[in-house]
Amino acid sequence: RIMIALDNVSKIYGSGQHAITALKDVNLHVPQGDIHGVIGLSGAGKSTLIRCVNLLERPTTGHVSVDDQELTALDRATLNRARHGIGMIFQHFNLLTSRTVFDNVALPLELMRMDKNTIRERVQPLLDLTGLADKADSYPAELSGGQKQRVAIARALASRPKVLLCDEATSALDPQTTSSILGLLEDINRRLGLTILLITHEMEVVKSICHRVSLISDGELVEEAEVGDFFTSP
Ligand code: ADP
Ligand code: ADP
Numbered sequence: 001r002i003m004i005a006l007d008n009v010s011k012i013y014g015s016g017q018h019a020i021t022a023l024k025d026v027n028l029h030v031p032q033g034d035i036h037g038v039i040g041l042s043g044a045g046k047s048t049l050i051r052c053v054n055l056l057e058r059p060t061t062g063h064v065s066v067d068d069q070e071l072t073a074l075d076r077a078t079l080n081r082a083r084h085g086i087g088m089i090f091q092h093f094n095l096l097t098s099r100t101v102f103d104n105v106a107l108p109l110e111l112m113r114m115d116k117n118t119i120r121e122r123v124q125p126l127l128d129l130t131g132l133a134d135k136a137d138s139y140p141a142e143l144s145g146g147q148k149q150r151v152a153i154a155r156a157l158a159s160r161p162k163v164l165l166c167d168e169a170t171s172a173l174d175p176q177t178t179s180s181i182l183g184l185l186e187d188i189n190r191r192l193g194l195t196i197l198l199i200t201h202e203m204e205v206v207k208s209i210c211h212r213v214s215l216i217s218d219g220e221l222v223e224e225a226e227v228g229d230f231f232t233s234p
Contacts, residue, residue, distance in 0.1 A: 002065075003163055003195040004030040004053060009062035011048050011219075022048040023059070023073045024219045030212075032162075035189050035196040037227075038201065045197035047220040050165050053197060055079060066152035067162055083110065085232040086154030091168040095140040095155075100128070102136040103156045112159065126154040130184065146177035155183060157192075164188070166198035170205060182209045207231065 022045045030036045035137050051057040052064060055071050062183040064071045069082055095104050104128055109119045127133050130150040140148055149169060156164060166185065170178040184208050188194050200206060206213050206227060213230050215223040223230070 001032045002029045003032045003067055004028070004036075004051065004197055005035075005063075005065040006049075006175075007063045007065075009049075009052055009059045009064065011045075011052060011057060012060045018097045019054050022219050023052065026062070026167065026216075026219075026221050028214060028221060030195055031195055032195050033189070033193055034212060035198070035210050036184070037213040038197070038199045038216055038221075039201065039206050039213060040199075040216035042201060044216045046216055047167060050088075050167050050197060050221075052082055053163075053165055054088060056088075058176075081128065084108075084159040085161050086163045086165060087159070087161040088165040088167065089149065089152045089156050089169045091171045093140075093145075093152045093172075094149055095151055096196040097140050099137055100137050101132055101143070101151050104140070105158055108155060108158045122158060123154075126157055129157075129188075130154045144177070145173050146180060149173065149177075149181050153188070155185070157188070159193075162195060164194050165198045166196060168200060169198065171200070178205070179208070185209060188195070203231075 006026050006028040009023055009026040013020045013022055024048060038049060039048055048057055050057050059072065066087055071079060071082055075084060102123055105123045106119050108124060127136055130153055132150055132154060135143065135147060170181050173181060182205065185196060189196055210227050213225060213227050214221045
């Protein structure tokens, strides 16, 4: 079963002589439960591609489906509901500095108008899962980079998504912290059956947790393979 489908997706920024083609006719199908990596140089189109999956960027042409729902065909209200099924984490964590760890993780649930007790029942297990149980009342400024990314992961999981998008999630972290965050992502993939799509410019990230990998170059997916085959091919 395919969880993420990009069909003939192109993205052009701007128009006329300033137009920049960031994605050219991209086709990508990620089966449920896979960890799929997209690797490429800076400017290749990785950010644009991953932001097209939840329509943070709207493709200029083409179709995007997640969990068999075609997002590119939805009105705004339905799209907002569909986005609860798609979590996302970022290179710079994007936490709210004025909120505690608990309140950062609770935020998406508050926006869904969930009541306080249900929120508490949901947030506590996520803090346990991400190893933050003793940090619930801390503020982001009091945390290390790895801990901040754990908060962002817990927040991304709060709405119980089936898909997690990771936008250079370990690029701001040192190697040791990187492996612990990758370990957590692998754990989440195994225990929750979450489908993960990640973009990175680092081979090591792909080697360590991805099942399949696509190579993007100048906005085009130029190769797709099992990770083992990708790295042994001549
Ligand atoms: P990557 O994530 O691989 O570094 P991006 O998707 O950020 O690649 O960028 C792909 C191309 O699209 C680059 O040429 C970049 O300058 C351009 N681009 C990205 N975002 C925008 C934007 N909002 N407006 C105009 N051009 C953009
Ligand atoms: P990253 O690759 O880490 O996402 P970028 O520097 O490529 O960082 O992009 C940061 C932000 O700036 C993104 O929101 C992207 O869409 C936007 N951006 C990137 N390139 C351009 C550009 N040439 N013109 C306008 N916005 C851009």
